[in-house]
Amino acid sequence: MERQFTKEIESLRLGEGDTFHGEGILAVTKALLQSGVSYVGGYQGAPVSHLLDVMVQARDYMDELGVHVEACTSEAAAAAMLGASINYPARGAVTWKSIVGTNVAADALSYLASAGVMGGTLIVLGEDYGEGGVVAQERSHAFALKSLMWLLDPRPNLETIVQMVERGFELSEASNTPVMMELRIRACHVQGSFAAKKNVSPAISTRSKLDGPPKEFIYDRLAHPPATFRQEKLKSDVRLPAARKFIVERRLNEVFPGTENVGLIVQGGLYNGLLRALRTLGLADPFGASRLPILALNVVYPLVPEEINAFCSSKKAVLVLEEGQPEFIEQEISTFLRRADVQSRLHGKDCMHMAGEYTAEALVRGIAKFLAEHAPHLDTSSGASWLQETKSLRERAGALLGALPQRPPTFCVGCPERPVFSAMKLVAQDIGRPHVSMDVGCHAFASFEPFSQGNTLLGYGMSLASAAGVGPMSARRPVAVMGDGGFWHNGLLSGVASNLLNRGDGVLVVMKNGYASATGTQEIVSTHADRTIEDTLTGLGVKWLRTVDNYRVGEMARVYKEAMTTPEKGLKVIVAEGECQLERQRKLRPQVATKLSKGERHVRVKYGVDEDTCTGDHSCIRLSGCPTLTVKDNPDPLRRDPVATVIDGCVGCGLCGENAHAAVLCPSFYRAEVIQNPTVWDRLVRKIL
Ligand code: SF4
Numbered sequence: 001m002e003r004q005f006t007k008e009i010e011s012l013r014l015g016e017g018d019t020f021h022g023e024g025i026l027a028v029t030k031a032l033l034q035s036g037v038s039y040v041g042g043y044q045g046a047p048v049s050h051l052l053d054v055m056v057q058a059r060d061y062m063d064e065l066g067v068h069v070e071a072c073t074s075e076a077a078a079a080a081m082l083g084a085s086i087n088y089p090a091r092g093a094v095t096w097k098s099i100v101g102t103n104v105a106a107d108a109l110s111y112l113a114s115a116g117v118m119g120g121t122l123i124v125l126g127e128d129y130g131e132g133g134v135v136a137q138e139r140s141h142a143f144a145l146k147s148l149m150w151l152l153d154p155r156p157n158l159e160t161i162v163q164m165v166e167r168g169f170e171l172s173e174a175s176n177t178p179v180m181m182e183l184r185i186r187a188c189h190v191q192g193s194f195a196a197k198k199n200v201s202p203a204i205s206t207r208s209k210l211d212g213p214p215k216e217f218i219y220d221r222l223a224h225p226p227a228t229f230r231q232e233k234l235k236s237d238v239r240l241p242a243a244r245k246f247i248v249e250r251r252l253n254e255v256f257p258g259t260e261n262v263g264l265i266v267q268g269g270l271y272n273g274l275l276r277a278l279r280t281l282g283l284a285d286p287f288g289a290s291r292l293p294i295l296a297l298n299v300v301y302p303l304v305p306e307e308i309n310a311f312c313s314s315k316k317a318v319l320v321l322e323e324g325q326p327e328f329i330e331q332e333i334s335t336f337l338r339r340a341d342v343q344s345r346l347h348g349k350d351c352m353h354m355a356g357e358y359t360a361e362a363l364v365r366g367i368a369k370f371l372a373e374h375a376p377h378l379d380t381s382s383g384a385s386w387l388q389e390t391k392s393l394r395e396r397a398g399a400l401l402g403a404l405p406q407r408p409p410t411f412c413v414g415c416p417e418r419p420v421f422s423a424m425k426l427v428a429q430d431i432g433r434p435h436v437s438m439d440v441g442c443h444a445f446a447s448f449e450p451f452s453q454g455n456t457l458l459g460y461g462m463s464l465a466s467a468a469g470v471g472p473m474s475a476r477r478p479v480a481v482m483g484d485g486g487f488w489h490n491g492l493l494s495g496v497a498s499n500l501l502n503r504g505d506g507v508l509v510v511m512k513n514g515y516a517s518a519t520g521t522q523e524i525v526s527t528h529a530d531r532t533i534e535d536t537l538t539g540l541g542v543k544w545l546r547t548v549d550n551y552r553v554g555e556m557a558r559v560y561k562e563a564m565t566t567p568e569k570g571l572k573v574i575v576a577e578g579e580c581q582l583e584r585q586r587k588l589r590p591q592v593a594t595k596l597s598k599g600e601r602h603v604r605v606k607y608g609v610d611e612d613t614c615t616g617d618h619s620c621i622r623l624s625g626c627p628t629l630t631v632k633d634n635p636d637p638l639r640r641d642p643v644a645t646v647i648d649g650c651v652g653c654g655l656c657g658e659n660a661h662a663a664v665l666c667p668s669f670y671r672a673e674v675i676q677n678p679t680v681w682d683r684l685v686r687k688i689l
């Protein structure tokens, strides 16, 4: 990874008397160090990649403190790493994107939760739920419930987030239970400040090592029967009461008093949105003082019955604001209230929608509905007008703009994966469209126009495995596309090994771009080792293997067609090689800038379209989808169709030329060399030409 986190690393060094300024996820990173964490691991994924990326780059400082940092190859590996805290009083933290990462980690998490921990363990989850989420829309809450692990959902401000990291470790130790902390995208990126504390060098560390396994061998720490039966009882008989006691004594949840006798119970992470909604309804001031009492749950599991009952018993009615489905919190509160015979009316999903994000708009609507029934004396007309204004604005914009075309995400300009899909599209014109199993990663953009390839998406590294059922039932070989990140994460075993074991057929395209690119270009095991993927495949028994330069569209099409049509049985693997352009440009740009600042000659390649030759049929665009290959008005007054044009962002990847050649397009593309800081010779040649 070429991106440098110099400033972020400096902020990790802040101590007593300093003020930390920055975003939520970096505050978590700092809080881990303030809590005396011994080891940190995880797997990249938005919105928590930053935590691990910064720590990996801060390795020198981590060594000073004695903190071990591990860039794990999967979330399962990260979760298993927490096993260090089962026998030793060492604090550990791991991070990943949820729900997908938690799914991958589920096995190790179950065993960890069963055995219980001695040292505090904190799992920082990037809760990718709601608008902008890029994974299956599910909640991590279900995992907390099924394994009896505790789940924090802090109010999105830096002080609370930091405090909850510190208390999270203590809660874990007080109840011998792993603790998860979910942070929504906005909480990860919220900006703010907090009073920093000195970082704590852990008692057990890379500098202060264990002298051996525990003195006393305790079989019960192994999650293995018969110990697992006792562990299951411990969860509810000992660990749960201990956690509830800690939550109450350390006041992890917060009550904000109000003047009304109706109240709101909210997941901590939704608190900022709630205040915005209350302000809009005219029920809160700009400083957060609300007329409605609020119980903000910084710990959403376990709930404490006494705390809930105490809040509700003085209220005529309570509205639970819980994003997503099903309504775990609301159901649990309902049970508490019935058992204690608390008579306040309980509302939740009857006022709010069941699935999807609780935006300020949704909250205003839901709270207004609740108040109309239980506090009609409150004037919420400002909320109604705001909703009406928003609606009218949307309608006006719709009328003015008409139906806007969808703008799906796409590959970066010059991405090496684009030419592979151009080649696949060309071959499909000859042999027909195959079933394509897509994987998680940048290549999934090819599911959108202009490629429209990708019939299924079953998870990270799962494309080949997901083709296993389709293959035997299809007349044409199925194709699985996988990035090298997914290949190492899960694809090698779940896909390749399984295919070989079952003597499967089919075509696997591995995009070897050198990094886990979609998550921020983190390094993978093959980043610096040229033939690792090929050697691994050959070693495992793959017989048909070709490595092709992605940008050579004609060659790629030829090899792909051969893989699809050869009578040879067995798995056919094409390693499509081309470095991630995002990372390549990150390296090149500073080099070019240095050259230019020194007045040195630099040649930049750019492609262009001759507008007089362009026929305006746009087949080049349908075959490429590059954002810098677009259209402009036809300069010829006698022709109405817009012509193709290459705008300034072109990085000269060469795909335009390759496509024109491979697909025998019109001869309108030209390759130009833009010379910066030209020499005398360059100027002379220009004059002559
Ligand atoms: S990050 Fe890299 S691999 Fe992903 S779309 Fe951009 S250039 Fe392509």
Ligand code: SF4
Binding pocket: 413, 414, 607, 624, 626, 627, 628, 629, 646, 649, 650, 651, 652, 653, 654, 655, 656, 657
């Ligand atoms: S050569 Fe074509 S595909 Fe490559 S960056 Fe330029 S416009 Fe885009």
